[in-house]
Amino acid sequence: MADHSTTSAQASDAQAGYWKANVRIILISLVIWALVSFGFGIVLRPMLSGIAVGGTDLGFWFAQQGSILVFLALIFFYAWRMNKLDAEFGVDEE
DSSP: OHHHHHHHHHHHHHHHHHHHHHHHHHHHHHHHHHIIIIIIIIITHHHHTTSEETTEEHHHHIIIIIHHHHHHHHHHHHHHHHHHHHHHHTOOOO
């Protein structure tokens, strides 16, 4: 009976570790998303207006194109990192 409770406690610890790592990845991605879209595209746009990128200022570029490219990069990063995390905790799909 003690072995079953020990195994159950280990599984519970593994689940907690998995979800803690998952939430950390999500929070990092959300912070980057907010910084790029709201920060660079809106709030910090006046500070970025002196930097030229592709014939326009950097703030406008982030608001129109840069944020989309960063969002795509975040999607691929999240998928890649979650695949590694799934494999680490033994819950990956084969």
